[in-house]
Amino acid sequence: ExxxxxxxxxKIIEKRQSVAFWCNPISGHATLYWYQQILGQGxxxxxxxxxxxxxxxxQLPKDRFSAERxxxxxxxxxxxxxxxxxxxxxxxxSSFGDRVITEAFFGQGTRLTVx
Amino acid sequence: xxxxxxxxxxxxxxxxxxxxINCTYTATGYPSLFWYVQYPxxxxxxxxxxxxxxxxxxxxxxxxxxxxxxxxxxxxxGSVQVSDSAVYFCALSAGNTPxxxxxxxxxxxxx
Numbered sequence: 001e002x003x004x005x006x007x008x009x010x011k012i013i014e015k016r017q018s019v020a021f022w023c024n025p026i027s028g029h030a031t032l033y034w035y036q037q038i039l040g041q042g043x044x045x046x047x048x049x050x051x052x053x054x055x056x057x058x059q060l061p062k063d064r065f066s067a068e069r070x071x072x073x074x075x076x077x078x079x080x081x082x083x084x085x086x087x088x089x090x091x092x093x094s095s096f097g098d099r100v101i102t103e104a105f106f107g108q109g110t111r112l113t114v115x
Numbered sequence: 116x117x118x119x120x121x122x123x124x125x126x127x128x129x130x131x132x133x134x135x136i137n138c139t140y141t142a143t144g145y146p147s148l149f150w151y152v153q154y155p156x157x158x159x160x161x162x163x164x165x166x167x168x169x170x171x172x173x174x175x176x177x178x179x180x181x182x183x184x185x186x187x188x189x190x191x192x193g194s195v196q197v198s199d200s201a202v203y204f205c206a207l208s209a210g211n212t213p214x215x216x217x218x219x220x221x222x223x224x225x226x
Contacts, residue, residue, distance in 0.1 A: 003158075004158070033213055033214075041218050041219070042204055042206075042216030042217050042218045042219050043159070043214075043216045044216075045215075048213050056213065091159065093159075103161050104213075104214060105161075106151075106158040106159040106160070107158050108156075108157060108158040109158060
């Protein structure tokens, strides 16, 4: 079974530039999550999708971050403009149902460095 | 709100030593509890879970027991191996909410 795919693996940009990350969840998984993991901290939820609808985006900095999940499959997360404090690993995860106890599967993440 | 506190690392052990990584939580209701592991260069993987009080999750020689009275879910392994070197995250989900993670504990096992 293919896992959660993310790209790119690494990205370096200058502050005020924009960047986009892509995630392809496990086939058949209705729920998709984006997490931000700052160095030395645990992952923090940015946004949760159920199919192509947003369930929870309360911690997404909407002035600069946006995410979409067209057709309820792939998802993109965008930052525009980036700030130094956005340097982190961005993790995508998916689960079969809307109950996380079905187990969330994580991708390898995209490491973003803002200089 | 919901939160997880786990012991700070790094933890360095010799091979075959006993491992304990402490984890306590604060949550409304009755959360499900998880341990995730992140090996170098890889994504987070579920190690074990427990969904109700007194449940014991186990996998790959690791165990953790859901203790409601002490709001704890400590991770243990009787004899660690070099291949167990990784970062371990305690996490919870309460009432169908997404996972809330602790800060992670880095374990290094030396031969």
